[in-house]
Amino acid sequence: RDLAGMTEGMVGSHIAFICKRAVMLTIAELIDGRLEKTPDALLVSAAHFKEALKELRESDASQAQGGVIQVLRFQKNE
Secondary structure (H helix, E strand, C coil): CHHHHHCCCCCHHHHHHHHHHHHHHHHHHHHCCCCCCCCCCCCCCHHHHHHHHHHHHHHHHHHHHHHHHHHHHHHHHC
């Protein structure tokens, strides 16, 4: 339920990114030795989903800021 509430209004591609990124974060922890190499240890946790959501929001904010800068440059050159 928490994830559903945090992703309200997002489209399918956002949800797909969050899920894929959460899996990649889990695999990275396994490779780095932060997780035991047992089947039970390889679980995608809520923390992984929250980190992926945070990365998505930061990426969206950065892209939005870049768009604003481009609009301002365009207006200045008119």
